[in-house]
Amino acid sequence: MSIAQSPASVHVRAPGKINVYLGVGGRHEDGYHALATVFQAVSLYEDVIATAADDFSLSIAGSSGAGDGGPSDVPVDDRNLAMRAAKLLAGATGFAGGVHLELRKSVPVAGGMGGGSADAAAALVACDALWGTGLSTQRLHELAARLGADVPFALHGGTAVGTGRGDHLNPALARGRFDWVLVTSEHGLSTPEVYARLDSHRAESGALADDPPLSLDVPIPVLQALRSGDPHSLAASMFNDLEVSALLQCPALDDIISEGLRAGALSGIVSGSGPTIAFLCENPESAQYVQTQLQDAGRSALHVHGPVPGARIMS
Structure with a gap:
């Protein structure tokens, strides 16, 4: 389909995620770690608007130039996962044109919530619709897996168990709604550095990747709790294996966890590679109270819920 026959633009929204559980195995020769994780997509979204163009370009809406880990720190070249997603789709389908991608970011940058992966998933869906390439969900998943471990989940959303590098997904039954309060930080953490710090910590402490609780099977109680819809369970x-590494790099995160628990959260963990802290709350009212308490303490706190759908075209 030519650009002239295509829609002028396509708007796709994709969610950020929380790792409800994250077990990390040893580092493989290819640099990756085996993972066993449970993702939950939450109501904090990235929006990507794909517009027909002759070449490839990308812009970030609302870039403040603050250099504080916000949108201004997001690359607009081939380092950006959304740009790479668009070019990967073009190469895989033989599409000869281009696209302009506008990213409207709400997920914390370098916050351990998969914002860049959500951008990539949204770009795949948006460009597929814009260009009329008509790929199947399975083919889009295959392309998403080539871009990073979290991209396939952002494509599908909901709640899922991820194995391998996290890109082998199986839906997990999650009843009802889970309410979360997220505390974001001004400065992000580098995911590769957090993994490297975990490897160093294990080497120094003599920990083995297959020692409990570092099993690469998601524990049954996690899946039972999701099926029951009980936030207390x-x-x-x-659990998050990367939390020890994130706390070593940013000890102040431990103070945030303590504050959230004192405010009434049921539990709090580092989300993914951090530094965002995810607090699980009993219900929406409890989450609103915890959010207010943390904001009064000077924290940047957001109330979100999950699970929500993955990348989808907005009417």
């Missing part, structure tokens, strides 16, 4: 089983 889920709070008791949440």
Whole structure:
């Protein structure tokens, strides 16, 4: 389909994620770690608007130039996952044109919530619709997996168990709604550095990647808690192997966790590679109270809920 026959633009929205559970295995020769994780997509979104163009370009809406880990720190060249997603789709389908991508970011940058992966998933869906390439969901998933471990999940959303590098997904039954309060930080953490710090910590402490609780199977209590829809049960089983590394790099995160628990959250963990802290709350009213308490303490706190759908075209 030519650009002239295509829609002028396509708007796609994709969610950020929380790792309810994240077990990390040892580092493989290819540099990746085996993972066993449970993703939950939450109501904090990235919006990508794809507009027909002759070449490839990208812009960030609302860039403040603050250099504080916000949109101004997001690359607009081939380092950007959304740009790479568009070019990957063009190469895979033989599309000869281009696209302009406008990113409207709400997920914290370098915050451990998969914002860049959501951009990539949204770009795949938007360009597929814009160009009329008509790929199947399975083919889009295959392309998403080539871009990063979190991209396939952002494509599908909901709640899912991820294995391998996190890109082998199986839907997980999650009843009802889970309410979360997210505390964001001014400065992000580098995911590769957090993983490297975990490897160093394990080497120094003599920990083995297959020692409990570092199993690469998602524990049954986590899945049972999701099926039951009981936030108390889920709070008791949440876990993140990367938390120790994130806390070593940013000890102040431990203070935030303590503040959230004192405010009434059921549990709090580092989200993914951090530094965003995710607090699970009993219900929407409790989450609103915890959010207010943390904001009064000077924290940047957001109330979100999950699970929500993955990347989808907005009417």
